[in-house]
Amino acid sequence: MSAITEALVREKLSTVKYPGFSRDIVSFGLVKAVSVSGGDVVVQLSLATSDPRVPQTIKDDSEVALAQLAGVGRVTVRIDIQAPAQTSPAAGGAPMAASAIPGVKHVIAVASGKGGVGKSTVAANLAVALQKNGAAVGLCDCDLYGPSIGLMFGTNERPMATEENRIIPIERADLKLMSMGFLLDDAAPAILRGPMVTKYTQQFLRQVEWGALDYLVLDLPPGTGDIQLTIVQTVALAGVVIVTTPQEVALIDARKAATMFSKVNVPILGLIENMSYFLCPSDGQRYDIFGSGGGAREAARLKVPLLGHVPIDIATREAGDRGLPVTAANPTNAVAREFLQIAQNLATGLAD
Numbered sequence: 242m243s244a245i246t247e248a249l250v251r252e253k254l255s256t257v258k259y260p261g262f263s264r265d266i267v268s269f270g271l272v273k274a275v276s277v278s279g280g281d282v283v284v285q286l287s288l289a290t291s292d293p294r295v296p297q298t299i300k301d302d303s304e305v306a307l308a309q310l311a312g313v314g315r316v317t318v319r320i321d322i323q324a325p326a327q328t329s330p331a332a333g334g335a336p337m338a339a340s341a342i343p344g345v346k347h348v349i350a351v352a353s354g355k356g357g358v359g360k361s362t363v364a365a366n367l368a369v370a371l372q373k374n375g376a377a378v379g380l381c382d383c384d385l386y387g388p389s390i391g392l393m394f395g396t397n398e399r400p401m402a403t404e405e406n407r408i409i410p411i412e413r414a415d416l417k418l419m420s421m422g423f424l425l426d427d428a429a430p431a432i433l434r435g436p437m438v439t440k441y442t443q444q445f446l447r448q449v450e451w452g453a454l455d456y457l458v459l460d461l462p463p464g465t466g467d468i469q470l471t472i473v474q475t476v477a478l479a480g481v482v483i484v485t486t487p488q489e490v491a492l493i494d495a496r497k498a499a500t501m502f503s504k505v506n507v508p509i510l511g512l513i514e515n516m517s518y519f520l521c522p523s524d525g526q527r528y529d530i531f532g533s534g535g536g537a538r539e540a541a542r543l544k545v546p547l548l549g550h551v552p553i554d555i556a557t558r559e560a561g562d563r564g565l566p567v568t569a570a571n572p573t574n575a576v577a578r579e580f581l582q583i584a585q586n587l588a589t590g591l592a593d
């Protein structure tokens with residue numbers, strides 16, 4: 242019979258998934274130490290959560306997995322739980338632990354259940370609106386596979402680094418901008434997979450030199466995958482804003498996203514309903530293309546605020562394609578005014 246080795250233990254532990262996610266506990270870096278003495282195995286895990294069910298499930302699953310090792314004796318799984326980071330009381334509780342970004346007061350993630358609902362458009366305009374309301378704001382595009390912030394602000398400039406090898410954000414429209422797209426070659430996202438994505442994302446988030454900011458807006462990739470989990474594990478978020486369109490298919494996915502963030506204790510700051518309605522420039526009529534009231538119903542169901550309704554607007558699409566979000570290009574436009582209001586609603590919800 243072959244002896245139990247540390248490598249065998251790690252291999253077994255890599256079959257244990259983080260509850261609710263497809264990624265395993267080894268590739269997430271939760272396994273801090275393994276020691277083997279004869280058949281006895283001691284595993285030390287470390288994770289950050291305020292939900293007691295998460296470590297318990299991981300401990301149980303790890304013990305079951307390790308018990309399958311041939312010749313195993315006593316199995317001890319210890320979990321070191323780090324205290325969740327504190328957030329403002331107004332944000333409604335503590336998010337999953339992760340470190341604060343030095344100098345940044347509030348990190349707000351913008352998420353969506355599915356692609357194409359206007360998440361990046363909302364993230365960009367929200368960042369501009371927060372800045373126009375008087376705050377120092379950064380915007381970070383975390384969508385490794387489809388970065389769009391560079392396009393929306395008309396830049397693909399390669400950022401410079403400090404002598405300490407920290408990345409200096411690009412400045413546009415009075416915002417500090419950073420995108421994973423600024424650093425990657427076009428072919429790179431295709432080869433970055435699995436644990437490499439986690440490592441790259443963590444490193445990226447920790448290496449940007451943001452300086453003093455009131456708000457850092459993170460444009461997350463769509464959906465509820467491993468990148469989102471990595472981000473909430475890495476950065477202490479004030480909360481997440483979920484973007485949806487009013488139709489039922491989008492709302493179902495928005496609900497899934499909300500469930501994921503609640504599971505990892507990230508406060509949901511509210512929903513934004515995008516492409517809510519169309520105001521026809523020729524007849525002045527309002528057309529509810531995707532139906533009406535969906536966002537409000539979902540927000541009520543989730544017991545979170547509906548932060549605003551953003552209409553479908555040709556100028557908004559054109560401004561995004563031209564390289565300056567509409568809130569910066571034309572602050573009196575109806576969409577821009579809605580974003581200024583949303584930014585104000587958000588800011589009052591987040592204490593200093």
Ligand code: ADP
Pocket residue numbers: 353355356357358359360361362363389463515516551552553554555557558559561562
């Ligand atoms: P996502 O980030 O969810 O994939 P984007 O923000 O890239 O979506 O938006 C997808 C497309 O829809 C873009 O061309 C964008 O300009 C357009 N768009 C988003 N919101 C609006 C809106 N309110 N009115 C008009 N066009 C919009």
